Structure formats: structure tokens, C-alpha cells
Amino acid sequence: MKFIATRIVQMVLVVLAVTLLAFGAMNFLGDPLFNILGPIANEDAGPEFAEVRAEARAEYHLDDPFIVRYGRWLGDMATGDFGRSFKNQTQVSTEISNRLPITLILMVYAQVLSVLISIPWALWTASRAYRLPDKVSTVVSFGMLGVPVFALVVLLFWLGAVRWEIFPTRYDDETIGARLYSMFLPALSLAIPLIATYQRLLRTDLISTLQEDFIAVARAKGLPQWRILFRHALRPSLFSMLTVFGIQTGALIGGSLVVESYFGIPGIGAAVIEAIIRDDFPVVLAVVVIITVIFVVVNFIVDLLYSFLDPRVRLDG
Amino acid sequence: MALLEVNELAVTFNTPKGPVYAVSDVSFAVDKGQALGIVGESGSGKSVTVKSLMGLLPRTAKIDGSAQYEDVDVFNMSKDRRKHFYGVDIAMVFQNPMTSLNPVKRIGEQLMEGMRFHRGLSRDAAKSRAIELLDLVRIPDPTKRLSQYPHELSGGMRQRVVIAMALANDPALLIADEPTTALDVTVQRDILDLLDSLRRELDMALILITHDLGVVRDRTDSIAVMYGGRVMETATTEEVFADTEHPYTQALQRAIPDMSMPRGTRLDPIPGSPPDLAITPVSCPFAPRCTFATDECRTSIPPLSAVPGSETHRYACFHPQGLVAAASTVGGEA
Numbered sequence: 348m349k350f351i352a353t354r355i356v357q358m359v360l361v362v363l364a365v366t367l368l369a370f371g372a373m374n375f376l377g378d379p380l381f382n383i384l385g386p387i388a389n390e391d392a393g394p395e396f397a398e399v400r401a402e403a404r405a406e407y408h409l410d411d412p413f414i415v416r417y418g419r420w421l422g423d424m425a426t427g428d429f430g431r432s433f434k435n436q437t438q439v440s441t442e443i444s445n446r447l448p449i450t451l452i453l454m455v456y457a458q459v460l461s462v463l464i465s466i467p468w469a470l471w472t473a474s475r476a477y478r479l480p481d482k483v484s485t486v487v488s489f490g491m492l493g494v495p496v497f498a499l500v501v502l503l504f505w506l507g508a509v510r511w512e513i514f515p516t517r518y519d520d521e522t523i524g525a526r527l528y529s530m531f532l533p534a535l536s537l538a539i540p541l542i543a544t545y546q547r548l549l550r551t552d553l554i555s556t557l558q559e560d561f562i563a564v565a566r567a568k569g570l571p572q573w574r575i576l577f578r579h580a581l582r583p584s585l586f587s588m589l590t591v592f593g594i595q596t597g598a599l600i601g602g603s604l605v606v607e608s609y610f611g612i613p614g615i616g617a618a619v620i621e622a623i624i625r626d627d628f629p630v631v632l633a634v635v636v637i638i639t640v641i642f643v644v645v646n647f648i649v650d651l652l653y654s655f656l657d658p659r660v661r662l663d664g
Numbered sequence: 665m666a667l668l669e670v671n672e673l674a675v676t677f678n679t680p681k682g683p684v685y686a687v688s689d690v691s692f693a694v695d696k697g698q699a700l701g702i703v704g705e706s707g708s709g710k711s712v713t714v715k716s717l718m719g720l721l722p723r724t725a726k727i728d729g730s731a732q733y734e735d736v737d738v739f740n741m742s743k744d745r746r747k748h749f750y751g752v753d754i755a756m757v758f759q760n761p762m763t764s765l766n767p768v769k770r771i772g773e774q775l776m777e778g779m780r781f782h783r784g785l786s787r788d789a790a791k792s793r794a795i796e797l798l799d800l801v802r803i804p805d806p807t808k809r810l811s812q813y814p815h816e817l818s819g820g821m822r823q824r825v826v827i828a829m830a831l832a833n834d835p836a837l838l839i840a841d842e843p844t845t846a847l848d849v850t851v852q853r854d855i856l857d858l859l860d861s862l863r864r865e866l867d868m869a870l871i872l873i874t875h876d877l878g879v880v881r882d883r884t885d886s887i888a889v890m891y892g893g894r895v896m897e898t899a900t901t902e903e904v905f906a907d908t909e910h911p912y913t914q915a916l917q918r919a920i921p922d923m924s925m926p927r928g929t930r931l932d933p934i935p936g937s938p939p940d941l942a943i944t945p946v947s948c949p950f951a952p953r954c955t956f957a958t959d960e961c962r963t964s965i966p967p968l969s970a971v972p973g974s975e976t977h978r979y980a981c982f983h984p985q986g987l988v989a990a991a992s993t994v995g996g997e998a
């Protein structure tokens with residue numbers, strides 16, 4: 348289990364590095380006091396604001412050395428306290444715990460849809476490689492990759508919610524079912540480029556796996572095609588797809604910003620956009636840290652899955 | 665009566681550069697419980713021949729001729745018959761045990777899936793049968809092997825597993841395509857002897873494919889020598905060695921590795937290279953390399969002819985060496 352220990356240390360270092368960079372950027376690129384108070388932060392604004400300035404400096408510990416403030420921020424975060432918003436003085440952690448689960452559901456939803464659709468599609472095309480269904484699929488998947496997310500969002504919204512009226516136009520929070528139903532179009536618009544990406548990668552790997560001797564052996568054993576595809580060819584072919592799955596989790600967070608704001612989903616994306624516009628750094632920092640942690644953890648799980656996919660990948664390497 | 669009878673089999677590959685005549689006019693038969701050796705150099709069409717029987721050729725292959733297995737027309741099977749044909753009636757062992765097993769599945773799972781699919785055995789029944797099979801192919805500690813992965817076994821052990829897997833449903837015919845070529849010389853003999861004794865124990869027919877005529881000498885009942893996708897000579901094993909007709913068979917005999925040679929010596933005693941199968945054949949394929957070749961050999965294809973007085977011995981040559989020698993002896997006496 349040396350591998351796992353090493354990876355955990357690496358993960359912690361990555362997260363620390365990102366927090367340091369983010370916290371440093373907030374403090375050195377621009378003036379935090381200005382971000383908190385606006386124009387009155389300026390000494391020239393007049394002596395009547397001196398007291399307000401002093402209060403703000405004290406409350407946010409702006410007179411402490413950088414390293415002390417960084418340490419305090421980290422320590423607070425470890426206990427789940429992300430500080431207070433510069434703008435409306437609410438606890439950032441409350442805001443995040445309300446919004447983060449919604450974004451996570453959207454991301455998981457999109458990944459589940461992508462995997463469920465891309466795997467059978469890739470199996471179907473790889474077993475018909477270079478024939479008509481495969482060629483048509485190639486064109487379709489390149490098309491899916493080419494359309495930008497915002498265009499997909501608009502198109503799916505118009506078709507699914509306006510034109511055919513199959514799905515609601517707004518996010519619906521009533522029940523779990525309603526929530527998933529109203530999130531279908533948003534999740535699908537995130538999933539479409541992923542489906543195409545996974546299908547391309549998996550198809551290629553499947554085609555080469557299907558050339559392997561052990562596939563011929565399985566055929567000679569008289570196993571039916573579907574069984575050979577699912578039980579013999581799929582697992583050894585999942586590596587590239589899995590790697591990209593981990594990386595795409597990062598990209599998905601970016602995509603959900605767009606999708607959430609279009610469909611009015613009260614996820615973390617909407618909060619970030621607002622916070623960035625208003626220079627509300629505690630919120631931005633909290634989100635950056637959370638995104639980093641999610642990304643690092645997902646990729647750690649991906650690494651563990653490699654050894655599940657192939658017993659020759661040993662966890663002590 | 666023959667268990668498997670192949671008649672005028674021809675396999676042509678459609679390639680972007682035009683047709684490749686990989687196998688032409690191949691006929692042979694295997695009787696129940698008997699062993700047939702198919703011998704020839706690399707590229708002589710041995711694998712394509714058996715792959716056509718196993719339904720393993722790519723879609724670019726066009727198969728002509730017929731193959732009759734008991735009452736089954738192998739190339740025109742019904743879907744129902746086909747469902748439980750391969751792996752049940754005919755099974756196959758491949759050349760490279762290092763790549764023949766799925767690297768991500770346990771040995772036990774791979775052994776059991778065939779019997780579970782074809783015979784609907786329960787997990788427990790399949791498991792005890794798997795242990796039995798590993799025991800049959802002389803793998804020590806069979807129970808432990810079930811939970812191991814292929815990479816935990818040596819090449820020789822893996823080939824034993826592949827053989828056990830092929831035997832899972834008691835096939836009446838086992839095809840072994842160069843089962844030892846990829847193995848260490850020290851274990852080659854063990855595997856060949858194992859196949860030989862399994863065939864006797866299980867009363868199973870065997871098609872043994874090899875480059876080496878020496879391998880089939882003591883382990884088969886009959887032999888088909890292939891070259892350039894064609895059968896050059898076919899006879900009982902005894903006849904092939906006692907009365908060799910074809911110059912190519914003679915060359916193969918001279919190429920049998922000698923026990924006294926240092927280990928690892930590579931034999932390449934037949935000068936020249938195999939024919940280009942992309943050209944429509946018009947001559948004896950062996951003519952460019954044959955010391956007995958005449959104009960006749962270069963302008964027409966020698967048909968398979970019977971050796972007088974033998975029901976089993978056939979050769980494709982205009983100048984059969986055994987018969988020529990016999991004739992000249994007779995001539996000398998006159």
C-alpha cells in the first residue's frame with residue numbers, strides 16, 4: 348500500500364500548492380481592503396472612513412503578515428470554515444453547502460449519462476469497425492465534439508423544453524425525481540461532448556483489443572459475440588477512457604458554470620460567476636479549493652481503478 | 665468413417681492490393697481418435713486452413729470447398745448448431761500461450777466460462793470440473809491456480825491451462841496450431857507429449873500443426889505436408905517416412921533438428937523463400953526452390969496423384985522421388 352500513501356501525500360501537496368497560489372493571487376494582485384470596502388478603502392476617501400477601514404482591517408486580519416493569514420485561512424478551512432463573504436457578510440460555508448451538492452449531482456449525472464451511452468455505442472461500432480455503422484458513427488461523434496457547450500444548451504433547451512415540451516424549462520427542486528427530470532437537459536448538454544470523446548477513445552482501444560489472441564481463443568471456445576465484447580474485450584480497453592474521464596471531470600466544472608446559469612440551476616457555478624464579478628475572494632477561493640480537491644480525489648480513484656482493470660498494474664509501483 | 669473431411673478447400677483474401685490465394689485445393693480427413701499432422705514452413709497456409717474450419721477468418725476471406733464434420737456442413741451450419749459447436753465439438757489451442765489468456769481474468773473464470781455457457785453447469789460443478797481439468801493437464805496445486813492470473817504462471821503452465829480450457833467440453837477434435845513454437849525448448853517436448861497422451865486417454869482426434877516433421881513422426885497417424893497454400897503430399901505417417909515422394913517433404917526431412925546439435929541452433933536448410941501468394945498460381949509452387957524442377961513444373965500445376973498400391977498416399981509432383989527411384993532400379997535390373 349506504499350502506492351496509496353505516496354499518492355495521498357502527492358494529493359495533499361497539490362492541494363496546498365493550489366491554495367497558496369490562489370491565496371497569494373488574492374492578496375498580491377489587487378488590494379483586499381479595496382475588494383471589501385470598495386472606493387472608501389482609499390486613504391484619500393476621507394478621514395470619516397478611517398474607522399471603517401480599521402474595523403475591516405482588524406476583522407479580516409489584514410495587518411498580519413501574509414504567511415500568518417495564509418496559515419489561519421488553511422486552519423479555518425480544515426474545520427469547514429471558509430470565512431465570510433466580502434459582500435454580504437454571510438458564511439461562505441453555508442452558501443457552499445447549499446449549492447455544491449446541486450453542482451455535484453449535475454456533474455455525476457452528466458458522467459453517468461456519458462458512460463452509459465458511450466460504452467454500448469463504442470462496443471457496437473468497434474465490432475463493426477470500418478463498416479457503414481461505424482463510419483456513420485464517426486461522423487456523428489465528430490459532430491458532437493464540434494458543437495460548443497453554449498450552443499448545445501440553447502439547442503437542447505429549445506428542442507426539449509420549448510418545442511416538444513418534454514422537459515421543464517426551469518430547475519425544479521420539489522422531489523428527487525423532479526430534480527433529476529429537470530436536470531436532464533442540462534446534464535445531457537454537458538454529456539454530449541463527453542459521450543463523443545469516450546466513444547472515440549474506447550472504440551479505438553476496443554478495435555485493437557479485438558485483434559488480440561485471447562479474443563480468438565474466446566471465439567474458439569464458442570462464446571457468443573456479446574459475451575466476448577462485454578466480458579473479454581471491454582475491461583482491458585478502458586484505460587484511455589478512464590484517464591480522460593478523470594481529466595474531463597475538471598473540464599466539467601467549467602461547463603457546468605455555463606449550463607447552470609442558462610437553466611437557472613442554483614449550483615456553485617452561479618455563485619462563482621457572481622463572486623468573480625464582485626471580487627468576492629473568500630467565495631472564489633473556497634470554490635477553487637473545492638474544485639481542486641474534487642479533481643485530485645477523482646484522479647486518485649482513477650489510479651486505483653487502473654489496478655482493478657488490470658491486475659498486472661501493481662499498487663506498490 | 666472420417667470424423668472431419670475437408671474437400672478442395674480454398675481461401676482467398678481480398679486485400680487492397682488484390683486477391684491473396686492463401687489456401688488452394690486442400691483436402692484431408694481425420695478419423696475419430698486419430699492424429700493428423702499438418703506440416704509446412706511459415707506462410708504455407710496451415711493456420712488459415714484451420715482458422716477457416718474454426719470460423720475465425722476475417723470478413724475479407726472467401727472460403728470455397730467443403731468441410732464435413734460428422735453430419736455437420738461446417739461452412740453452412742444452422743445458427744442453432746453453431747451456438748454449441750465450437751468449443752464443444754471442435755476446440756483449438758493456439759501458438760502463443762503468453763497472449764492466449766485474457767490478462768485481466770482469473771484462470772478459474774476463464775476455464776469455467778466455456779462449460780457454463782455450453783453446458784449450463786452451476787458454479788460449483790464448473791469449479792470442480794476446472795480442478796479436474798487442471799489435474800488432467802498435470803498442473804500441480806490446481807485449486808490454487810483457479811484464483812491466479814495468467815501473468816502469475818510460466819509459459820509452459822499457461823499452455824497447459826489453454827489446453828485444459830480447450831478440453832472443457834470434451835471435444836471430439838482438438839486442433840493445436842504450433843502449440844509449442846513460442847515455448848522454451850525444454851518444455852516443448854512436455855507439451856507435445858501431454859497432447860499425445862491426452863488424445864489417447866480421451867479418445868479424441870487431434871490436428872497437430874508444426875514446422876517440424878520430427879514433431880509429428882511419433883505422434884500422428886497421418887500427415888499432410890503443405891506448401892504455398894497447397895497440399896504437397898499426404899499419407900500415413902509410416903508412408904511419409906518410408907516412401908517419401910515429394911522433393912519438399914524430402915527437404916523437410918533433412919531439416920528435422922538433430923538431437924546432437926547444440927541447443928538453439930536455427931535450421932534453415934531449404935534455400936530460397938516461399939512463393940508470393942498474391943500471384944495467380946500457374947506452376948508448381950515449389951519449382952523455384954526445387955532441384956528436380958523441369959519446364960513442365962514451371963508451366964503447370966501438378967495435380968494430387970495416388971501412389972500405386974496405396975489408398976492413402978498422394979503427392980503433387982511431376983517427378984515423385986520414391987517412384988522415380990523405384991523405376992530406375994527396375995530399369996537398371998532390366
Ligand SMILES: Nc1ncnc2c1ncn2[C@@H]1O[C@H](COP(=O)(O)OP(=O)(O)OP(=O)(O)O)[C@@H](O)[C@H]1O
Nearest residue numbers: 677684686705706707708709710711712713722941
Ligand atoms: N487476413 C489476411 N489477409 C491477407 N492475407 C493473409 C491473411 N491471413 C493470412 N494471410 C496470408 O496467408 C498466408 C498463409 O498464412 P498462414 O498464417 O496460414 O501461414 P502458416 O502456415 O500458419 O505460417 P506460420 O507457420 O508462420 O504460422 C500467408 O502468406 C499470409 O500472408
Ligand code: SF4
Nearest residue numbers: 948951954961981982
Ligand atoms: S513438381 Fe517439379 S518443381 Fe514441383 S516439387 Fe515436383 S519436381 Fe519439384
Ligand SMILES: [Mg+2]
Nearest residue numbers: 710711712841
Ligand atoms: Mg500459423
